[in-house]
Amino acid sequence: MATTRTSRPSRSALFLAPVQYVKGVGPTRAEQLARLGIATVEDLFYHRPRRYEDRRRLATIAQLRFGQKQSTQGTVVALSERRHGTYQFHAAISDETGVLQCTWYGQRYLRQVIRRGTRLIVFGRIERRDTLIMIVEDFEILTGDEEDTLHTGRIVPVHRGTDGLSPRVLRTIMHQALAACADDVPEIIPDEMRRRNGLLERRRAVRQLHFPSTLAEADAARRRLAFDELLMLQLGVLMRRQELEQIDKGYRYAVGDATFHDFLARLPFSLTGAQRRVLDEIVRDLRRSSPMNRLLQGDVGSGKTIVAAAALYLAVRGGHQGALMAPTEILAEQHYLTFRRMLGPLGISIALVSGGRSKRDRDQIRDALRTGALDIAIGTHALIETGIEFKHLGLIVVDEQHKFGVAQRALLRQKGFHPDVLVMTATPIPRTLTMTLYGDLDVSVLDEMPPGRGAVRTFVRGPEKRPDVYAWVLERVREGQQAYIVCPLIEESEKLQVEAAVALADRLRRDVFADVPVGLLHGRLRPDEKDAVMEQFRRGDLRVLVATSVIEVGIDVPQATIMVIEDAERFGLAQLHQMRGRIGRGEQTSYCVLLASTSTEASRRRMDTMVATRDGFAIAQADLDLRGPGEILGTRQHGLPDLRVADLIEDLPMLETARHEAARLLQQDPALSDADLEPLRDEVRAKFDGRMAALSAG
Ligand code: ADP
Ligand code: MG
Numbered sequence: 082m083a084t085t086r087t088s089r090p091s092r093s094a095l096f097l098a099p100v101q102y103v104k105g106v107g108p109t110r111a112e113q114l115a116r117l118g119i120a121t122v123e124d125l126f127y128h129r130p131r132r133y134e135d136r137r138r139l140a141t142i143a144q145l146r147f148g149q150k151q152s153t154q155g156t157v158v159a160l161s162e163r164r165h166g167t168y169q170f171h172a173a174i175s176d177e178t179g180v181l182q183c184t185w186y187g188q189r190y191l192r193q194v195i196r197r198g199t200r201l202i203v204f205g206r207i208e209r210r211d212t213l214i215m216i217v218e219d220f221e222i223l224t225g226d227e228e229d230t231l232h233t234g235r236i237v238p239v240h241r242g243t244d245g246l247s248p249r250v251l252r253t254i255m256h257q258a259l260a261a262c263a264d265d266v267p268e269i270i271p272d273e274m275r276r277r278n279g280l281l282e283r284r285r286a287v288r289q290l291h292f293p294s295t296l297a298e299a300d301a302a303r304r305r306l307a308f309d310e311l312l313m314l315q316l317g318v319l320m321r322r323q324e325l326e327q328i329d330k331g332y333r334y335a336v337g338d339a340t341f342h343d344f345l346a347r348l349p350f351s352l353t354g355a356q357r358r359v360l361d362e363i364v365r366d367l368r369r370s371s372p373m374n375r376l377l378q379g380d381v382g383s384g385k386t387i388v389a390a391a392a393l394y395l396a397v398r399g400g401h402q403g404a405l406m407a408p409t410e411i412l413a414e415q416h417y418l419t420f421r422r423m424l425g426p427l428g429i430s431i432a433l434v435s436g437g438r439s440k441r442d443r444d445q446i447r448d449a450l451r452t453g454a455l456d457i458a459i460g461t462h463a464l465i466e467t468g469i470e471f472k473h474l475g476l477i478v479v480d481e482q483h484k485f486g487v488a489q490r491a492l493l494r495q496k497g498f499h500p501d502v503l504v505m506t507a508t509p510i511p512r513t514l515t516m517t518l519y520g521d522l523d524v525s526v527l528d529e530m531p532p533g534r535g536a537v538r539t540f541v542r543g544p545e546k547r548p549d550v551y552a553w554v555l556e557r558v559r560e561g562q563q564a565y566i567v568c569p570l571i572e573e574s575e576k577l578q579v580e581a582a583v584a585l586a587d588r589l590r591r592d593v594f595a596d597v598p599v600g601l602l603h604g605r606l607r608p609d610e611k612d613a614v615m616e617q618f619r620r621g622d623l624r625v626l627v628a629t630s631v632i633e634v635g636i637d638v639p640q641a642t643i644m645v646i647e648d649a650e651r652f653g654l655a656q657l658h659q660m661r662g663r664i665g666r667g668e669q670t671s672y673c674v675l676l677a678s679t680s681t682e683a684s685r686r687r688m689d690t691m692v693a694t695r696d697g698f699a700i701a702q703a704d705l706d707l708r709g710p711g712e713i714l715g716t717r718q719h720g721l722p723d724l725r726v727a728d729l730i731e732d733l734p735m736l737e738t739a740r741h742e743a744a745r746l747l748q749q750d751p752a753l754s755d756a757d758l759e760p761l762r763d764e765v766r767a768k769f770d771g772r773m774a775a776l777s778a779g
Pocket of ligand 1: 381382636
């Protein structure tokens with residue numbers, strides 16, 4: 082940073098300036114910082130300390146206690162190394178109360194930086210050999226100049242560093258940056274909102290996050306900055322929602338109850354209360370002038386397909402075309418068959434857009450969609466391949482939407498002029514997360530299972546019980562039941578996965594089910610082969626279906642009542658739940674056997690959860706507790722801005738508060754056009770730039 086500047090950047094510009102603006106940060110440092118994801122001064126300020134170390138009163142050497150992690154300081158009085166085996170570096174440090182042997186593993190460079198007489202602060206676990214020693218995790222060299230006051234005698238932040246960039250250097254850089262730019266951190270939330278929630282001023286929070294006087298101060302700082310992130314998240318999704326509400330799709334459906342009647346009359350059952358309620362919500366959406374943007378959440382087996390069919394039927398009756406996108410060929414094919422059965426007799430034309438068709442077929446379908454001769458197209462991502470056009474696409478339904486990337490859904494949306502969008506998911510996530518991830522969508526929930534579902538009994542058996550389990554399955558199959566056998570998951574390679582499936586099917590055909598027709602289903606079969614296998618299993622010609630996790634989504638064969646999952650411990654909870662959702666669809670009692678070695682605590686807890694409940698929400702919650710939100714949501718995939726300070730689980734109550742505050746603010750000022758709100762508006766824009774579309778259904 083130049084000491085004399087002719088023009089000083091504007092306030093927030095300084096905050097957003099490249100980190101090289103900070104004194105002491107040259108090209109090398111900038112490159113190191115970039116490795117930590119830090120490009121601007123703002124990024125630097127949001128690089129949250131990994132932990133704090135209370136160096137106000139460091140323990141003296143005599144005060145160190147065996148088994149604890151502690152910090153102390155002293156002067157190096159002796160050095161040694163151990164070169165055979167793992168390299169070890171030893172330094173004995175002393176203070177007025179005693180001497181401590183410090184050990185580092187495998188860091189040969191230390192002999193260049195630590196000498197006799199060097200003053201050190203060391204942090205690590207105290208162990209006992211002949212005497213107390215410390216296994217050093219972190220250390221700092223005290224230089225004796227005034228800068229040391231930054232590193233001792235206070236609560237110091239310990240930031241995550243990188244090669245060549247130690248916590249000490251980072252701390253110095255942070256200190257410089259704060260001195261130069263903390264005053265330029267723009268306040269973004271209205272004073273009144275800040276006070277109402279007992280939050281610090283932003284610039285104070287930024288300072289205090291890195292250099293707190295007490296740990297409570299550090300916590301208050303974190304809370305303030307977490308609130309900002311959550312508020313912006315909620316503002317982003319709510320503003321996106323407003324935007325959609327302002328769009329006029331240019332027509333309205335005049336959907337009357339009579340239209341529905343022919344559809345309902347043909348169903349072999351009556352709708353559940355939940356299905357009726359959800360359909361009402363959808364009809365209300367369709368009648369409005371702005372596009373529907375709705376998420377339908379319903380556990381496996383809750384009957385989402387009928388809802389999709391009804392909605393598409395209404396769209397077609399309203400003079401438009403519809404599209405249904407499914408994540409796998411098998412599921413698309415199944416939907417195609419179901420829809421043809423349900424809607425065909427009502428005079429609706431339906432086509433399967435599949436990668437596996439002849440070019441002639443594909444061209445024909447393509448033409449018919451373009452001219453509007455076809456009413457409904459069903460397919461996988463093949464639906465969004467270039468070259469497919471609709472004459473007037475009015476409604477898009479995305480099944481199992483969590484299986485699609487954000488970009489894929491967005492592409493489909495572009496095929497229509499402000500189409501209505503219904504996305505369906507069987508992966509229940511806790512409500513608060515729903516409103517974050519899908520905060521810009523209206524949410525419908527199918528919270529009632531169709532009647533007449535048999536119980537599902539789940540058992541966990543160790544691998545040694547495999548022969549017994551298969552003998553039992555064989556007996557059941559001979560009595561006329563149908564079974565799925567799910568192959569072990571091999572994530573590394575689809576090829577290996579397929580080989581394992583083929584081998585398992587061969588073995589079972591030879592050793593166990595010699596006189597029983599056994600089918601095999603995996604991802605590498607040609608689409609027509611998959612169809613043939615599924616069709617035979619549906620008809621009951623195949624009694625046992627050996628399958629990879631391709632059957633995880635959507636498959637609906639109500640008479641199948643048995644499922645054995647091999648190496649069940651390799652699957653996540655959500656996947657196990659989805660797979661088990663393939664059985665228990667008929668009236669008979671179904672059985673799920675998890676062949677699992679429950680050697681680890683985590684796998685045991687997963688299996689226990691599966692045995693304990695069949696409720697998707699309970700399982701999702703358990704999953705969340707076990708794995709944390711990051712892994713489950715894959716926030717990047719969902720297109721949400723990264724959270725640098727806030728934690729969706731820990732800060733759940735704050736997330737709700739932020740949502741209320743966001744709604745309140747937008748109610749007063751929908752576009753955040755008040756001059757005072759300009760910094761906030763800018764930040765929301767910057768954070769959601771290019772991501773607003775990603776946040777919506779399409
Ligand atoms: P999912 O929500 O998992 O997609 P499906 O739509 O595949 O569930 O429905 C599961 C099964 O329940 C299907 O066999 C379907 O025909 C049946 N079903 C759906 N709704 C009802 C209902 N109201 N009454 C009886 N059976 C129903
Ligand atoms: Mg389904």
